[in-house]
Structure formats: C-alpha cells, structure tokens
Amino acid sequence: MKITDLMIKQTMIMDLKATTKEAAIDELIASLAESGRINDQVLFKEMILKREGESSTGIGGGIAMPHAKTKAVNEPTVVFAKSATGVDYDTLDGEPAYLFFMIAAPEGAGNTHLRTLAALSRLLIDAEFIDELKNTRTPDEVTALFDAKQAQQEAAKQAEEAKKAQAEQPSAAGMIVGNPNNLDAFVVAVTACPTGIAHTFMAEDALKKKAKELGINIRVETNGSEGAKNVLTPDEIRRASGVIVAADKQVEMARFDGKPLLQRPVSDGIRKPEELIRKAAAGDAPIYRNEGKAASDAPSAGKTSVGSKIYKDLMNGISHMLPFVVGGGILLAISFLFEQVASVDNPIVKLLQTIGGGDGAFHFLIPILAGFIAMSIGDRPALMPGMVGGFMAASSNAGFLGGLAAGFLAGYIVIGLRKVFAGLPKTLDGLKPILLYPVFGLLVTGAIMFYLFDPVFSWINEGLISGLNNLGTGNAVLLGLILGGMMAIDMGGPFNKAAYTFAIGVFTSSGNTNGLMMAAVMAGGMVPPLAIALATTFFKKKFTEDERKSGLTNYVLGLSFITEGAIPFAAADPMRVLTSCILGSAIAGGLTQWWQINIPAPHGGIFVAALANHALLFLLSVAIGSVVSALVFGLWKKPLEAKQVEVRAERSIV
16 A cells, blocks of 8 residues: 555645644644545544644654544545744744644554655655655645655565574564674663554654664564554563663563663654654663652663652552542432332332442442552552552442552552562562562551551541531532533643542542532533533634534533543633633532532433432533623634634635
8 A cells, every 4th residue: 555545735835834833733624524534523633632732743854744543534544744933832842833744544544655654754764755745835746755665675675584594583574673693782662552553653764764874783673553463472582681661651670670771752763863862772770670650760761750640640649540430429329219119129229329439430440440559659569558548448448549549559559569579589479479578568558557547538538528518508518619620721630630530539428429529620620521512512713613613512511521522622712711611610510509409320410410309500510600701701702813713714615
C-alpha cells in the first residue's frame, strides 16, 4: 500500500491560513470533514487535543504530526498541509511548524494503514526530503515526491535484506543495524508513544540512522498500535551494553533487570538519538532493578513533583475502584426503586442489594482502592499488604480516608523494605518477592493500621459523617457551591477529580449511601457541556458552523455526565468558557443542597435522575445552572467578524 493512498489530494492544504496551533488543528479537521473521512468533528478534535495534552506532536524541524485513533474516523487518512509563514505550534524545538501531517486512524481497522503510517514517519526523518516537500506547489507534486521516495525506500530495504541474507550471522543478529563486527558496542532500544502511530516509528528510525552513522549496533523494538514488533530476545538483552527506553507509555520492563538503562520520552528518541546511543553503548546509565525503580540518582529519570506523584498514585486506586462504585451503586439505587413499590423482602430487592451492597461490589471498594494505590507506589509486592490494610480500614469503620492511608502506607513500606533488604546476598533475591516482602509488608502495614491508623481514621471518619449529616442549610449549600464549581474548573483534571473523589468518599462511607454530595458533583459536571450546547444553539451568530455542530453533540455528553465534552471550547476560549461554566456549575451544585437532593448512584447523569429523591428538582438544578452559564458565555463572547463569516461560507460552498 502506498503512502499516497492515504494522503489523498482533495484533503491537501497547500496554503494553510492558520497562525495558531488551535486554528491549524481546526483547519486540518475541517478538510477531513469536508471530504467525508471523519463522522464526528467534536470527538475527533477531542482525541487530537487529548494527544496534544500528553506531549506536543510538533516534533521539530518545521514538522507537526497531530494524530488520533478513534471511532470518529471513517477511513484512514493523512491530511498534508503547508504554511508559508509558519505556525507557533508549541514544537519540541520551539521553532515554527511549516509542514503538517494530520493522521486520522479508525478504531478496529486492519493494520495495513498503520504500516503505511510507519513508513511515512520514517521518511520524515530525512532532512533532504523535508526540504523538497517545502518546495512543492501542487498536490500532484506532493504525490509524485512521496511515490518516488517510497519506491526508493522499498528498493533500499530489499537491497539491505538481500545483503543480510548473504551474511553469515545468527538470525537475531541479522536484524541489527550498524557494524556487525563491533559486538562490544551493541545497544537495544524500545520505542513507544500513547497512540503508537507516528512517534514510535520516527524514534525507531532516528535511532537506527544515528547508530549506523556512529558504527554502533542497535536493535529496536517498537510498541505501536499493532502491538510489540521486532521483540528483543533474551540473548540480545544479555549482550547489550545498555538499554534505551524511549517511551511515553508503559512497556515491559522486567526483562531489563540488572542492565544499564536510559528511560526517556519518545521525543528524545527523535531529537537526541546520538546522546542516547553513546551513553547506552558506554553503559553510562543507572542500573535498572525490576524489584524497585531505577537508581534514585539517575540523571535520565526526570523529576516528578510530589503533588504529581501523589495524584498519579491516588488516581490509580480510584480508577480501579470506580467500576465497583458505579456497578454496585447503580444496582443498589435500582433496588431502592423496587423497594418503594415492593417490600424489603422482595426477592429482586434482596438480589440487587446483595450483589451491589456490602456483601457484593461495595465489599471490595476500599480494599481495591488501597491495594492499587499501594501497587502504583511499590509495584506488585505492595498490592497484597495494601488490600489487607484497606480491608482493615473498612472493617474498623475507618472508611474511605482509612483506605487512602492504608494504600500509601503499604506502598511506602514496601519501598522501605527494598532498602532494608538491599544488602542481602544475591542468592536470596528470589526470596524477596515471594517471602520477605509479603510477610514483612503485611506485618508492618497490619500492625500500624491496627494500633494507629484504624482508631485515628475511625474517629475522623465518624466525625466527618456526623458533621455532614448535621450540616445546616447554609453550610450545605456552600459545600455544594464549592463541589459543583470544582467540577468545571478543569473538566476532568485534578480539581474535577478531587471533588468527585470527595463525593465518592462520602457515598461509600459506612451508614451513608444517600448521595447528597453525589448530587452536587453530578449536577456540576453536567452543566459545562450543556451550557456550551445551549450557547451554540441560541447565539448562533457568534459561532462558526463547525462549532454549532459540535455544540449539538454536547447535549448528549452533558446529559450523560461527561464533562469533557466542553474541553475543545475551553481550550479555544478559556477565560470566557471556564468562568461562565464555573459559575453555572456552582449554582447547580448549591441548588441540589438547598433542595436536599439525594442521588444514590455515582454516575449516569439523566439516566439515573429518576433514582433521586427529588428527580424533577435535580433536573431543574442542572437546567438553571446550564442556562446561567450559557447566557454568560453567549453574551460575553464576541460576534464573528464579517470577514470570518465570509471565509467560512466560501469554504463550505467549496
């Protein structure tokens, strides 16, 4: 399959008008939509921006490769675009981007298009090829250039394979790039990016190309959308002087135990291949230990703030606990509905309460939370002590707060045990994960929980629940205002998650399943997308046609309690969107507490509204908050300039 089968002429933009990153993305997406290659511009843009949030796809050298793999794509496509003046795209080298390749990959498609995209990524490492692309003037010239280069690439590949077949080398060594006689200078590498579409293969090619120039053998494994390819063998890892892991997602690390290892972002594989290869070949890297982390003084490990680390560990526990909360909570809520028309002894009521309640899903909430927080900190040896500590917290009425404490306690105890047992003879390494860590980790965690944390957090938890149950109307409304507003501050980020986590903590606490706080956060989370939808509907002249279409999608997202639907609008106009949404979300959250609305289900939006004790008042709270936000945003937003309207109209006609 040729690259130009995906890079179709009718989507090419030979004179990109955009001057900002957001505008460039919008222009490229519009080209995809006009050609019918995507079916949902809002979802596609959301996935593009999500990928940009992980790391910029402006790879430097004047190139940007925004990409997403999503069900919004009808057919795999690459949109090529050129900018004469350059776009400030937040590139890795800080320079403007002149060439753009927006990659749209569908979910569940075959792998042919991914191999084609990998070939495209490898071509873009060639500086001479980039210069030739910059000088093209028509789609025909672009197509001809790519066809010629791909044919040249295929011919070179066939020649290389023929040369390898003639060489008397072991099969594994036949895949090594560089000087086959210099086995002392042999490194192995793994490249991976979150979507596995472009950066994975660009880093692979950059490392191979630089290794060939340096005369150093290299073997590169790619972890792309097709899974791991060219998987490193145990013998290759054993022989390697050092290991390079250029990855922005989790890769299999246990196999590198005891090897000098550089762990860097995938962008470093593209931008700094020489530095990585020289260091790995010289063994100038911290020794990786699978039972823990790389050496703490590793210069390559990068610095992570304490707050970011705590947030990551906490989210690992909550994300694993959430299915139990949602599944069990909704079944319990349904059982309450049945209980209103039937007796408590009704078999359906008993079944639902058994499955969802304390003998079923809710029985696992706090142990799962604590176990996976601990695992995020101390890896698998910390999972069991964390889960047991969480179970002890639940059993002693230390509740959600006790479970949080148990998770962090168990994780750091296991890290401490690694240091304590670091001096043991090497022959005892096999006993550490199967005997020493489980026994001592459980003993220390259990003892601290039993004698200290359980009594303290039981007292705190009971005080918190008592305080919440005895809140006056004014204090309850104030808390609802705060929680509702937090849901809109970053729409799925740390503030949003903090508010939702607090509501879950109250929701799952012993003796409290009425969902007062859950009503506040759910209402607050539903407002931003609904407000965007209303604003684009009733202030049409202030939005482009594409934005109005995106607004319609937000009706569904808002009603479903998916706050993230408003993110593309917030990214484009943060001041107006965030301010108006925070105001409306806070009002909605406060109203739920004014009317003492309970929602005994932790997710679902309008689909679980019927489970509320005052369903109509809950919907009214959401409606009032959404209307306030929509009016503030709609009145505050400036009208489109006449010129912009004309350009959009001309584009839609074309």
